[in-house]
Amino acid sequence: METTKKNSVDRRLFMKTSLLASGGILFGFNLLEALNPKALVPTTVEDLNFHEFNAYIKIAENGKVTLFSPNPEIGQGVKTSMPMIVAEELDVAWEDVTVVQAKLDTENFKRQVAGGSQSIRKGWKPLRQTGATARQMLLEAAALKWKVSSVSLSTKEGFVFHENGSKLGYGELVEAASKLEIPSNVTLKNPEEFSIIGQGKRNVDVYKITKGESLFGLDYKVEGMLYAAVLRPPAFGQKLKSFDATQAKKLSGVVNVFQFEDNIAVIANNTWAAFSAKKLIVAEWSSDASIDGTLELNSKMETIIENDKLKSLKKKGDVKVALNSSDKVLEASYDSSFLPHNCMEPMNFYANVTPEKIELAGSIQTPQNSVNSVAKKLGRDISEIDLKLTRIGGGFGRRLTGDFVVDAAVISDIAKKPIKLVYTREDDMTGGIYKPAVKYKFKAALKKNDLIGYELKEAAVNRGMGRHHAQNFPFGAVPNLNIASGLVQSEITIGWWRAPVSNFLAFAEQSFLDEVAISLKKDPIEYRLEMLANVKGKVNYSASRMIAVIEKVRKDSKWGSSVEGTFKGFSAYYSHQSYVAEVVEIEMKDGLPVIKKVYCAVDCGVVVNPMGADNQVVGGIIDGVGHAMYGDFEFENGKPTSSNYDKYRLIRMNETPQVFCTFVKSDEDPTGLGEPTLPPVSGAIGNAIAAATGKRIRKLPFVKNWELNV
Amino acid sequence: MKKFQLKINGKTYKVKVDETTPLLWVLRDELGLVGTKFGCGIGQCGACTVHFNGSATRSCLLPVSAVVGSEITTIEGLSENNDHPVQKAWQELDVPQCGYCQAGQIMTASAFIEENQNPSREEVRDAMHGNICRCAAYNRIENAVVLAAKEKQSNS
Known part of the structure; x- marks a missing residue:
């Protein structure tokens, strides 16, 4: 192990210890501030009191550990994976840990959110430091008892060990530890020493869920x-x-x-x-006669694109010159509708x-x-x-x-x-907050077997893409590029929907790049690897990490081999700082696609809980398949035309593909996982349908009124 | 308002409710058996599935007056110790994400493997298609039903 300055404890996080009347020790820490790097909290450790902590490690005299998890649990698994990180560095047996949902502390904290696939990404360092600091104090307490230097001591599964073989349980050390100064430097484990992180742990609530306990x-x-x-x-x-x-x-x-x-x-x-x-x-x-519905909003979106009432978000080179000097210009428009979220709990x-x-x-x-x-x-x-x-x-x-x-x-x-x-289900589906309807119009300038210009115009209802979306691939891979966006206003209340913007921007972009590859007579995966190998200048993604997941999925899916009657489509997308490549395998039955298999390779850095991570990525993919295939929500005069599952179709088990997902081994800090596997899959399906039928579907859902939505 | 005597999970309960009240809301609001979930109210999502004389039934459409004299089993009464083969398979494969639909999934699956001792994957996929999982944990649910059926067979 090495102690470095890099691991010095941020004083804002920490930390106060207190002996409990009931026996045991409480380590209080300020997790939410730790998760919010911009927060300015000019407090010293001495000024803090327990009211200001929102997350705790409680160690009882019998050595049992309770971890309070502050972030909302929506099925993304943070109630399991965040405490796993603390337990790892604290060095306790996972079986001795109980996790309790903490309540909100509204007075002192700015961010207690489940959103943006950020809990693990932002919590990684502070959670590790928290566990390691508590561990260090227990180690020091043992050193004092034994009158030796703490350097000669080690910990494992809730015990401090002496070189001579004697040991003391954490529970026996809590009283002495509570009287110690909080260390300002701590040692974090090397990833190869991890014994909890990287091991599959069950959802901490699984037994309560199968019993039907009151939880929600x-x-x-x-x-x-x-x-x-x-x-x-x-x-x-x-x-x-x-x-x-x-x-x-x-x-x-x-x-x-x-x-x-x-x-x-x-x-x-x-x-x-x-x-x-x-x-x-x-x-x-x-x-309601003058209130816009889907038809009117679509035509308004067309108009702002036609009249170029858009704001440029990212420019490189001169796309107009590229378009004028090209051998061929490829043009296509892609659409996706409003979508309700349809959480099962209304x-x-x-x-x-x-x-x-x-x-x-x-x-x-x-x-x-x-x-x-x-x-x-x-x-x-x-x-x-x-x-x-x-x-x-x-x-x-x-x-x-x-x-x-x-x-x-x-x-x-x-x-x-x-x-x-x-809410009734009808209230839930018709009462608002939707993914905004959106339209994307692309132009590609092709010259001498290459893409020399790329133009994307977006029109969206109420909210569109941000600058960070515009800076993603293919920015860096095309010499001339322009990304522009404009909004149409409506009373329909829109909001964030799993992998906002990325969700259907990926569909449009990944389908269009497939069109470009076909037009250039190149294999879509070969062509993507070629583009990534030629990324130039400063970009916000790693071309080499993207290449690695693409290579992996190409191999896993046996891309290039063909089985009669099955067709493959490829897509790769970067979001929430994670890299995902997918290959979808379909069959056509009665003119409609049947999604049989999805292969997926993910690079999200260290995988904290493989058991939970697999559930997230497979779920994200099937969710993406379902909404791409069937998700269709329209308005007439501002009123939704469907209000429950008799008319609104969600994917069901008999329509579900088998998903094969692998994680690229990585020691990089963990990145987002709840959202990034959803965006690529719709494009991969569209590309497979194009391979099967020669038809390019540019509007979601792929299946409308039980027919292909050509 | 009318008085009803109900047999749920082997126990007798007395309630006084409007006779049109679906069993779902009697369970949840009157008896505190909240494991059975409300999802859509029109029998389309399966979150409210219970066993009605052993058959998987949507409790959101079942008026309380129709269940008098029948045996009702809810998730709370599926097993004594949370160890029905379906519950064990769900735990083993760590099926839930948000977990909200899972009681309904488990009740459908447990009734199904009573009827079909040795189901094929296609039969499982077909039998479970009435239960929506919005987190789309369908691959694991499918595997868990197959595992539970095997476990049940080896026990019998």
Whole structure:
């Protein structure tokens, strides 16, 4: 092991120790600030008190360890993988660790989020330092007891060992350790010493899940709590003119019906009464005649691209000159629709607003922002608000927007009761937050068997790509390039959807590059490797890491070999700082593609928990397959045309490919994993369909009304 | 409001609810058996699956009045010690991601392997297609059903 300056402990992270009355020691650390490198916290260790810590390591006198995990768990596995990192450096047996979900600390911390595939990426160093610091203090405590230098001591699985063979358990050392100074330099393990990181560990909640224990927001219940359902305007942008709740109020179990903003809330003794009463409300809404739907928004997007009402995000060389001097110009337009998230757990939240305080509890990816929004909405101080996090039945970006948390608080405030707001599936699918509809128009300038110019124009509803998207590949690989983007405004509320922008930018780009390769009469993988080998100048991705995953998937998928009746498509994409290459294998049946197999190679640096990581990457791919094949969501006059799973199609098991995924071995720091395998797969499917049929599908979903969406 | 006597997980429960109330909401709101999940309310997603006299049934569409005199099993009552072959297979293969749909998946799978002792993969894929997993843990669910069927066979 080596101690380096590089591993010096950031004082903001740490740390205070305290003996527990119940026996044992508590190490408090400031994880959220550690995850937020821009935060300025001018505190000294001495000034900190326990109220300012949000994550703890608790070691009992019997040596059992409890780790408090602060980040929301949405199925991405951080409740398992983040504590694994601490346990590794603390050097305890994973079997002795219990993980507990920490609640939100709204006073001191800026970021407590499950989003952007960032938990492990940003937590890697601070979590390791945290575990290593606690370990170092236990080691020092043993050295004092034995009156030897700590250099001669070692640790393993919760014990400190002396060279002479004697040992002391961490539990026996906690009292002495709590009196020590916190070290400013600690030793981190070398990756080859890891015994927990890199080993597959089960989801810490798996036994509770198979037993059906109360875990999720929807399961959260408090004595005396009432249930609320909300009737919203059918179309985005519509206003409530009047309503009649006479019949609704007569229903047994209904406590109250009232208006808030342009919505109507029903309060009842149980969920069923609330849902049933909602259907009995007769509401009159303002006219929706002038509100845009999918058709109108599509034509507005066409227009801003045609009229070039776009802002350039990235330029290199002169793409116009390249287009004018080329032998051939390839042009294509790609589209994808709005998409709802469809978390299996419909939106819901508990709120109890009283004059003294506000209690909130439930499933939210952004507890901090939601508390801020509630405070602002109700004119309250955030110090009066307490938020408990539950396990979350799916996020996918939907629960980054806390609109339903605010609604729950407003309803509780008006009703003066503790309430649980529950969405029906229809509320969930029609009540907003969608992936924005988007259109991409490409031009490629081809000259002498090469791509010399690349132009991409994007038009999106409400939110489009950012500069970092424009700086990704093929930037660096084409001498002349222009990426430009423009927005069309709509009342339809959009938000983040798993791998935002990347999700369907990858579809368009990876399909178009396949068109370019075909036009140049080159094998798509050979051509990509050729492009990557010629990347020039400063880029934000590593061409060599991308090449490695492409080589890997080429080999795993036996690219180039052919089996009669099966067709392959290739795609590779960089997002959330991870490198992913995929090959999809399809068969055509009755004119429709059947996705049989997906091969995938990933470089996400160190894989913390291979068991969880495999679940993430396979899930991401099948999620991507499902939405590319069937995901179709339209609006007429601002109103969604589907509202439940009878009309909105999600992928099911009998439509699911077998996924074969491998991780490229790496000692690089870990990068994102919950999102990066989703973006490439739609392009790979489109490319396989083109190989099978000669037809290029440029609009998602691939299957519409049970036919190929040509 | 009407009184009903229900037999759930081998125990007798008395509830007073509106007779149109689906079993799902009686379980969740009245009896505190929240393992059974609400997903869509129209029988399309399978999150609310329970056993109704041994058959996998959507509890969101099943009025409480229709289950009187029948045996209902929910995830909480599938086994005494969380060790039904399906539960064990789910744990062994670490199936869940978010975990929300899994009670429904497990109830469908456990009823299915009672009926089909030696299912092919195609039969598994077909039998499970009524249960949506939005995290798309389908490969692991499929493998777990196959594993559970084998385990059950070797036990019998």
